[in-house]
Amino acid sequence: MKSFALPTSTLIATVSLLSLVTIGTVRNIMIPGSQLRTETLIAQANYKEAIAHFNRGINYTQQEKLALAIAEYTRAIELDPNYALAYNNRADIYYQQQKHDLALADWNRAIEIDPLLAVAYINRGSLYYLQKKNDLALADFNTTIDLDPRFAEAYFIRGAIYYSRKETEKAIKDLRQAAELFRQQGNTERYNSAIEALRQIGA
Known part of the structure; x- marks a missing residue:
């Protein structure tokens, strides 16, 4: 069975100034107003x-x-432990360096922080696909x-998985x-690449 030309990485790292989780959340405890203002300013500085x-x-x-x-x-x-995109981008580098355990840990953490971060799922799915864990890859795609x-x-690689399963x-x-x-x-x-894949399977 022929294989398609798949990307080695699906990193989307061109997004700057994005963080979907703020770190200046006020906890539901009683603290003096001056202390609250100080904590908020520190959080904002760390965020920036x-x-x-x-x-x-x-x-x-x-x-x-x-x-x-x-x-x-x-x-x-370190400054924002809930920075999902930072985990995603660091994971991609680990992936490029063949440090797959570290990459997987970072993508898992990114998804835990932000379950709506689509790029983390496709990146993790690409790793699973590389590891021939097609059920896990398919779920992520x-x-x-x-x-x-x-x-x-995501459609392209999912199509490759379906083809490998003769679907x-x-x-x-x-x-x-x-x-x-x-x-x-x-x-x-x-x-x-997609047109060539279709040609290869006679579509």
Whole structure:
């Protein structure tokens, strides 16, 4: 059975200034007003600093300075332990470095923090797919599509899994959907990959 040209990573690390979990939440306890204001200011300062480290991590990733990128994402997490995107991006670097246990731990943590973070599911699913854990991969791609029905890559890889299971009709449907979404999104390279996959299976 032929295999499709799949991406080695589905990282979306171009999103800067995003954190869906705030760290300045006021707990339901009685504290003096001055102390509350101080704690809120500290939390806001940490939050801004965490974003700065996250953005530096992106820059280092794009420069392929991976050790520096990991350090920046780690510092962002230290400042904001609920920074799901920082876990996601650090996991991707671990994935590139073949440190799959560390990558999986970070993606699990990202999903625990933010169950709506579609990119973490597709990234974790890609790791499961690499490890030939197709049931787990399929579950993550299903969740990705439920959260973001326009996530073309999820349809593409799910189509590959269906094809490996000889569920050809489902594979064709997903690959056609992937191709259309790639076309709409202007991703010519991945559009051509989806069309070629369809050609290979005679669709």
